Amino acid sequence: MGRVVYEDALTNSAIALDGYAYELLGRADRKHGHGARSVFFPGCSVINFAQPLMSKVYEMLTDLGEVDGISLLCCGKLLSFEPDADVLCPAFRSEFSRSVAEAGVRRIVTACPNCTAEVRRMLSFDPAVSDVEVIVLPEVLAAHGIALEPERVRTFFERNGIAYAGDAPTLAVHDSCPDRTIGEFARGVRSLIAGDLLVEMEHNRASSLCCGSLAKAAGKPDAATRQAKRRGEEGKSAGADGLVTVCMSCSSQLSSFQDTLPVMHYLELLCDERIDWDGLPPYLQMRFLFEARSGRRDYDGLSGGACCGASAVPDADCAQTSPGANSAPTDEGSADERA
Incomplete structure (x- = not known):
């Protein structure tokens, strides 16, 4: 750009x-x-x-x-x-x-x-x-009726070489820590995702677990890696083909510290533009x-x-x-x- x-x-x-x-x-x-x-x-x-x-x-x-x-x-x-x-x-x-x-x-x-x-x-x-x-x-x-339909998500995955198992990719939302109490981003991003695409992790919304950003900043790389890996594994267990975030820092952290599932910010899907998280x-x-x-x-x-x-x-x-x-x-x- x-x-x-x-x-x-x-x-x-x-x-x-x-x-x-x-x-x-x-x-x-x-x-x-x-x-x-x-x-x-x-x-x-x-x-x-x-x-x-x-x-x-x-x-x-x-x-x-x-x-x-x-x-x-x-x-x-x-x-x-x-x-x-x-x-x-x-x-x-x-x-x-x-x-x-x-x-x-x-x-x-x-x-x-x-x-x-x-x-x-x-x-x-x-x-x-x-x-x-x-x-x-x-x-x-979401109030304007904007949505991530299966075809759009499927095209994004295929164009970027991201594998998925079924007819269309399934997505699990990693909810951000600051949004736990009010849940506005949690509600908003789920309103954007077509129902058939969404699977829920065991810990979601108010019970969501940290991506590991704070542990990394606190000088605890082992804890940061452990937390990120846990989110990827939890998403996989829920049947997701990818983790969707509402926070750019979560995207960066989860992309760097776990490789169980591909990670994407919801705006990448909406704008059809993949961010090179590894190159940031x-x-x-x-x-x-x-x-x-x-x-x-x-x-x-x-x-x-x-x-x-x-x-x-x-x-x-x-x-x-x-x-x-x-x-x-x-x-x-x-x-x-x-x-």
Whole structure:
């Protein structure tokens, strides 16, 4: 995929993405994207792992009349792993809420379970934006009658050389830890999958088991591998030909740490575009937060547009990122086995 320019509705800046490299465009090149009422919020994991899918989904949502803007901001969850999180997190929360209010945003469509929980949490602190609706992407798509029919799934499997046993592939959903309590992504993705294609694992929805992301981030590779393998084996026992995820981090983790079943994010199936999970970098390379100044990251405003991320080779401004920020978990759950 070539260079794509996005106008950020919450920072009023333009960002050009080209693979894992990015460029913040100068003021003369910026367009006026500020003032969107309904914003697509893909989140860092989608930006980093699946930019082609992000572009297709944004176009889809725009065509459906569901959004009139996009923001590439990080939700800020990873700031809690910074050494001075007690200062950074409240500052980011304040600036994020103020940006939403000033842009006049009334609705945010989120693609990531972690972002959904974090964005809602941040907005709840500020009465000016506490009533902004945060709605999850799979439920928005399902409401428009979009569905993964057997023929579409069959074609995807065959085109990508993925084997299946019956007349059409069967899919088991790996539910994300942050969605356990509310179950919006769980409901939404199942609404998209034709009934005959779906099989349920023993542990699903509220009882779903962690993919192993947190164990990996906590420096417990054996536990991470064990948890991932358990999910693959459970899916196989349920009769699935593939594991479907709603979380990009889960997709990456399960693809890397188990080989019992092929793994795919549901957007890969919807957009008919396979992500090369094995070829992706091991951590988030791009995190768009605040403007970097004076050779360090500043968390004092969004007005200049912004990033705190890195291309394939980090620059001086972004080199201050702590190892914990890059390797921090993007899925919640126990670092050890979850019963």
